[in-house]
Amino acid sequence: MKAERMMKILILLQYGKTISTPTLAKELEVSERTIHRDMESLHAAGIPVFSERGKSGGWRLVDDWKQKLSWLKDHEVLTLFLPHAEKLLSDLNMDASIADLGDKLALSLPEPSRERALNLWERVYIDMGTWRDKKIDLTSVMGVLQEAVMNNKQVSIHYEKANGTSKEISIKPLGLVAKGSTWYIAAQNENDDFRNYKVERIVKAVLLDEHFDRPSDFKLADYWEGSKQDFVQNLPEFNVKVNASPSARERIMFTGRFVQTSEFDKLKQKGWTEMELIFPTEEEAVNFLLGFGDQLKVKSPTYLIDEITERARKVIRFYQ
Incomplete structure (x- = not known):
């Protein structure tokens, strides 16, 4: 239990931020005294963790220190070797060689983890497409939406609805979601209401100069699951x-x-x-x-x- 808790502390600290003792205690559901003891154990094990005093102080790691991949548990390492959906990578303009990626990851692993990981790569394939994929070119639209999502910039889109009507609106893109092989953009509209837009219905997307403040409590996965449940519950029957x-x-x-x-x-x-x-x-x-x-x-x-x-x-x- 203690070992797993300290591993989680290391993962949290490797994001490069300073984290206070109360924050760590709340996240790990332990007392602040336990956090102090864990930090002493990490320091004794040679992990370069140190504390910063003051109002915004807390714990952090020495800059650029990273945990090795070999510290991951076997089943966690294997998840890294699950094949990626090549169609989704292509839609995101990430046409990386899946074979090369597997080889590079394997070099970071000790034996026998390397052999098990490569066996998984060769025996599992993920196809996110349909039997008869529609040939829709999302390249130009996806590029604009990706930049907007990553840089909190507003986008003007020309959007065609399912009934054939169309409209031009300004949105604040918060994240891209792949539902099967279909992409959606989760965003706030001009009234700051949360909406989902099907990317293949966006005829044109133009990046605007205006930035927006991303909601501090917004978590894409949680939002999407809630949105999906609301959609299903409101379907006519x-x-x-x-x-x-x-x-x-x-x-x-x-x-x-x-x-x-x-x-x-x-x-x-x-x-x-x-x-x-x-x-x-x-x-x-x-x-x-x-x-x-x-x-x-x-x-x-x-x-x-x-x-x-x-x-x-x-x-x-x-x-x-």
Whole structure:
């Protein structure tokens, strides 16, 4: 426990900042006296840690002192060798050679950690793309957004919404997020409200001269997780209960689309199954169910049966 605590102290100090004893005690959930004892132990072990007195004083390391990679635990070292998503690196204009990166990291490791890390590199591959990737050139837009995020500069963007309308707005970019292979920019709009913008819908981005103050309590990962939960909770829902034939059930389960509850453990005659499906709208439900023909039978809501029947009649009349 003490060894892990001192390792965490070293990691915190290697950011180059002076950290007070109360801050370290709060971060590590120990007493200030324990922090002082840990610092004495680090000093005795030859770690160049020293204290600065005064109002803004605290603990810090000698400038440019860095911990060696070999001090990391084996499982922590292995995480460094998980292959990177090459598409995302390319989108960020970081076209580094993955093979060269692995070789350089491996040189920093002792045996047998080196062999285990290289085995992981050769046996795991991460592909963030879809089966049919859309060829969208994000180079110019991503370059502007990256510079804005790193330097707290405002950006004017021409943004196309999903409904086809467009607008030009000024935003304060706070971070880039890759959701699968799709990039989003988390930002504050002109009213300082937090918003997420899909990067592929940004037709043009212009870096402005104006800087902005980044919210001191903003943490990108925490914000994104909260934003994602809010988005899912606010999605419209339209539930439909159906009886599904074996073939329809297999198709639905294979894609995983719309299924809220896969089955109710009720197998009907000839293998038909009760299922509950969830759709964003009633219109999407009708289109989806109609496409299965006589392989899905609606149980509720019952009025949907008339809607599907009438739609089917229209299709027949259209082709007569």
